[in-house]
Amino acid sequence: AQSVTQLDSHVSVSEGTPVLLRCNYSSSYSPSLFWYVQHPNKGLQLLLKYTSAATLVKGINGFEAEFKKSETSFHLTKPSAHMSDAAEYFCVVTRGAGNMLTFGGGTRLMVKP
Amino acid sequence: GAVVSQHPSWVICKSGTSVKIECRSLDFQATTMFWYRQFPKQSLMLMATSNEGSKATYEQGVEKDKFLINHASLTLSTLTVTSAHPEDSSFYICSAVLSYEQYFGPGTRLTVT
Numbered sequence: 001a002q003s004v005t006q007l008d009s010h011v012s013v014s015e016g017t018p019v020l021l022r023c024n025y026s027s028s029y030s031p032s033l034f035w036y037v038q039h040p041n042k043g044l045q046l047l048l049k050y051t052s053a054a055t056l057v058k059g060i061n062g063f064e065a066e067f068k069k070s071e072t073s074f075h076l077t078k079p080s081a082h083m084s085d086a087a088e089y090f091c092v093v094t095r096g097a098g099n100m101l102t103f104g105g106g107t108r109l110m111v112k113p
Numbered sequence: 114g115a116v117v118s119q120h121p122s123w124v125i126c127k128s129g130t131s132v133k134i135e136c137r138s139l140d141f142q143a144t145t146m147f148w149y150r151q152f153p154k155q156s157l158m159l160m161a162t163s164n165e166g167s168k169a170t171y172e173q174g175v176e177k178d179k180f181l182i183n184h185a186s187l188t189l190s191t192l193t194v195t196s197a198h199p200e201d202s203s204f205y206i207c208s209a210v211l212s213y214e215q216y217f218g219p220g221t222r223l224t225v226t
Contacts, residue, residue, distance in 0.1 A: 036217075043119075043206060043219035044157075090156065099145060099210045103156045 002027045004093045004104035012110040019063075019078040021107045023091030026072060033074045034092040034101070035065055044090070050074065061085070086111045114140050117209050119218035126197055126225055134192045134221045136207030142187035143209035148180075151204040151220075163190040197225040 007022040025033060032051045036044040048059025055067045065076045074091060091104040116139040126132045136146055144165045149157040161182050162170040169182035179201075181193040190209075194201055202225045208215040 041204075041220070041222065043117075044217040049214075099213055099215060100147070100159065100162070101215060103158075106156045108154075 002031060002093050002095050002102050004091050004102055006089075006091050006104035006107045008107050009105065010108045010110065012112060013081045014112045015083055016080050019076070019081045019085065019109065021076040021089050021091075021109065023074045023076065023104060024072055025074060025091070025093045027093060032094040033065075033067060035059065035063070035074075035076050036090045036092060038088045038090065038106075040087075047076070047089075081109075081111045083111050083113065085109060115211050115214075115216045116140055117207065117216050117218040119205075119207055119221050121221060122219065123222040124224070126223070128198055128225055129196055131193055131195045132197055132223060134194075134205055134207075134223070136190045136192070136209070136218055138188045138209040138211075138216075141209070141211045143211060144187060145210040146184060146190040147208045147210075147215065148182060148190070148192050149206045149208070151206060153204075157206060160192075165190075194223065197223070199225045201225050 003026050005024045034049045035047040037047050038044050047063050048057045050057045050067045058064045063078045065074055067074050089107045092101050095102045118137045120135045146163040148160045151157045159172050160175045163182045163184040165184045165187050171177045184190040204220050204222050206220045208217045
């Protein structure tokens with residue numbers, strides 16, 4: 001079975017400092033992994049996805065994530081936080097061979113001025 | 114491209130009544146759509162898989178007679194919450210599949226009074 005664990009439910013950073021949102025997964029096969037962002041009362045926006053190509057994946061808005069198979073991790077990073085980055089972030093793994101997804105519990109990112 | 118809409122964006126209904134939520138893929142056809150619900154400050158939980166022209170597949174614990182799903186065309190899936198109760202109040206999000214990737218709608222906030 002596939003599962004996703006987001007290690008921090010809340011992360012608080014100051015504007016201009018680096019962001020690290022941690023995600024570990026378990027899967028019985030080579031999964032596809034995603035990071036989505038959700039602003040309050042909004043739908044989900046895809047930040048980036050890993051599909052067995054390059055292990056370092058660059059996404060939108062300056063975010064990137066590195067797939068580390070040995071550590072079963074897919075942490076999301078950004079060099080410099082912006083106030084507009086404050087939102088809920090979900091790490092997601094494909095579930096089985098089809099299109100179904102399993103969501104992590106989410107990490108709320110707060111950015112202080 | 115790959116835009117998914119939901120209607121309404123928010124709805125308030127009285128306990129015991131039914132409410133229908135629409136999910137449309139605006140610029141592509143989708144044989145598969147998914148319905149999720151999200152409680153406040155929680156992650157997304159898959160409710161069901163909606164397949165055009167066939168019966169929906171419900172996740173364990175989701176009452177199919179309460180949450181009626183109809184995928185009558187390649188661009189429209191509907192979720193009807195029947196005999197709604199206050200505990201059905203939630204944020205409902207749909208997604209549509211294009212080229213093995215899910216594109217999410219903006220969500221519908223349902224409040225049952």
